Amino acid sequence: MFEDQTFDEIMERMLDRVPADIDKRENSVIWNALAPAAAELAQSYIWLDTVLELVFADTAQGEFLDRRAAEAGLERQPATKAIRAGIFTKGVRLPVGSRFFVDNLYFQFTKGGNLECETAGEAGNANLDGRSLLSLDTIPGLESAVMGKLLVPGKEEETDEELYARYSVRVRREAVSANKQHYKQWAEEVDGVGRAKIFPLWDGDGTVKIVITNAKMEPASDTLVDKVKDYIDPDPGKGEGQAPIGATVTVESAVYKKVNIDVTVVPEPDYKIEDVQKEIEEKIQSFFKEIAFTESIVRLSKINNIVFNADSVSDYSDVKINGDTKNLELKDEEIPKLGTVTILEQD
Incomplete structure (x- = not known):
């Protein structure tokens, strides 16, 4: 809005107000007297532009x-905290609040029988399955403590x-009065949920099915599914949660659709076929997370673009999805999961 209010423009207007019989050349007395004020005014207009952007x-x-x-x-x-399963010596009762340490992270034993990371965010999502836990408390009879699988991912x-x-x-007002968008909003408000897909009247009048992913855009654990159900409809049809009276809600996890990719490439100079493999796999995995529950088709053109724009690829041909040169349609409850990526080097 104020982009034309530059130092030069302000100086020109100020100097125009000075009588013509006074020396107004650059570095003259009057020019040097006005320049600091013009510079401050120009800076003020920059700040005003910034303030306006912060208003909207x-x-x-x-x-x-x-x-x-x-x-x-x-x-x-x-930021939310990751919740993981723990495997402990059979028959030992762990006090709620017992603390454990692994890989620079601290976890607390909860009354739900799981381990909650003390560090909020994605730190607790690290691959810790099967790692031995160091108990920071004296617990009689505890001989073994091992980290289990990730139940509810932490989120930044x-x-x-x-x-x-x-x-x-x-x-x-897209999400109002328990409409479809409202159910989606409720589901995605639950800690650990990534995206939700809503199926109204899926099993008759008053029924709603919600299919969710976790925060990593992967199938949700039973623990996370139960959290969403308890938040939205803990007692079916009674209106005890977010859902209105008469609505019976079913919550399920998304399921994976395995997607295999084949492509023939010419690597760029100084790149090996292993470098091509790694780059393409990483980019396709990121792409699959982007389209989870936002698109129902894995498009061949998108995979072509990923390969075409790869820094390690000079040329390519014969891109296939699950052995075919056409788009792959996903079912309503499916999200894509990268299977094998077969990279052949063109002769």
Whole structure:
């Protein structure tokens, strides 16, 4: 809005107000007297532009976006803690709050019988399965403590983009009166949930099915499925949770659809076929997370683009998905999972 209010523009206007019989050339007395004020005014216009951007939700950032969201009754979702299973000496009762240590992370034993990471965020999602735990408390009879599988992934604090997306849904009143979008919102509010897909009237009047992924865009554990069910409809049809009276909610986990990729490539100079394999696998895995429950087709054109834009690939041909040169359709409850990536080097 104030991009034309530059130092030169302000100086020109100021000098125009000075009588013509006074020396106004650069580095003259009057020019040097006006220059500091013009510089400060130019900086002020820059700040005004910034302030205006912080006023509107689509350009606001950080605490200023928090304040706009608060006007609509929303708060930024904080980082959540990972919850994992633990395997302990059989028959030993662990006191709630018992602490364990592994790989620079501390975990507490909860009354639910699981281990909660003390560090919020994705740190507790690390591959710790089968690792021995060091008990920080004296627990009679405890001879073995081993980390189990990840039940509920930890999640970092909500980003500006994620908060703005929720804000937009709220102010546009897209999620109201227990409509389809409202159920999606409720499910995704639960700690550890990534995305949710809603199936109204899936088993008759008053029935709603919710299929969820975890925060890593993977199938959800039974623990996470139960958390969502308890939050939305703990006592079917009674209106004890978020769902209204008369609505019976079923919550299920997404299921994987294995996707194998074949491609023939010419590597760039100084790149080996192993480098091509690693780069393409990483980019396809990221792509699959992006489209989980947002698209129902794995498009061949998207895979072609990934290979084409790979830094390690000079040329390529014969891209196939599950052995075929066409798009792969996903069922309603499926999310793609990368299976094998077969990279052949072109002769």
